[in-house]
Amino acid sequence: MDKLPHEKGFHVSWDQLHRDARALAWRLDGHGPDDGAWKAVVAITRGGMAPAMIVARELDIRHVDTISVKSYNHQTQSEPKVIKSPDMDLVGDGTGVLIIDDLVDTGRTLEVVRAHMPKAHVATVYAKPQGRGQVDSFITEVSQDTWIFFPWDMALQYVQPYRGTD
Numbered sequence: 001m002d003k004l005p006h007e008k009g010f011h012v013s014w015d016q017l018h019r020d021a022r023a024l025a026w027r028l029d030g031h032g033p034d035d036g037a038w039k040a041v042v043a044i045t046r047g048g049m050a051p052a053m054i055v056a057r058e059l060d061i062r063h064v065d066t067i068s069v070k071s072y073n074h075q076t077q078s079e080p081k082v083i084k085s086p087d088m089d090l091v092g093d094g095t096g097v098l099i100i101d102d103l104v105d106t107g108r109t110l111e112v113v114r115a116h117m118p119k120a121h122v123a124t125v126y127a128k129p130q131g132r133g134q135v136d137s138f139i140t141e142v143s144q145d146t147w148i149f150f151p152w153d154m155a156l157q158y159v160q161p162y163r164g165t166d
Ligand SMILES: O=P(O)(O)OC[C@H]1O[C@H](OP(=O)(O)OP(=O)(O)O)[C@H](O)[C@@H]1O
Pocket: 044, 045, 046, 047, 048, 069, 070, 071, 072, 073, 101, 102, 103, 104, 105, 106, 107, 108, 109, 110, 131
């Protein structure tokens, strides 16, 4: 039987995202340089903002900034561009900074971000094999041919029963 629409991707609920982002925070806790603390979180907008908020909350980090890299138009990839940089007085070379994104796919977004803050620790909630080398920490890996659907891109809707009634 053909796959049902909701079997064609990895669909992440808000609850799942919250659990996975918390797990990421707990993994990072105490692993900052020197005393183990992290001095700031930089979210890669827009997808990194929800996980970054959860990580900053768990680890009690009050300095939160953003970097904006645009790399996709819907599901089509284009040349990544930095549209907005974080406060470089705050982040410096990235030492003690946690860069957070929802996922790494090809790794091209993170390549651009790492060039800005070479000493930062890069963490994503989800990772695909091609980009895994660009992240220092992640929670769940999915195969390269899986599309991850996030809760902010979805809506609840009716699906046909597995065994149709004709
Ligand atoms: O590893 P890559 O192949 O570069 O892809 C991963 C990036 O792509 C998506 O962001 P997108 O650029 O679509 O912007 P958004 O976060 O605003 O949705 C995703 O949130 C990651 O940031």
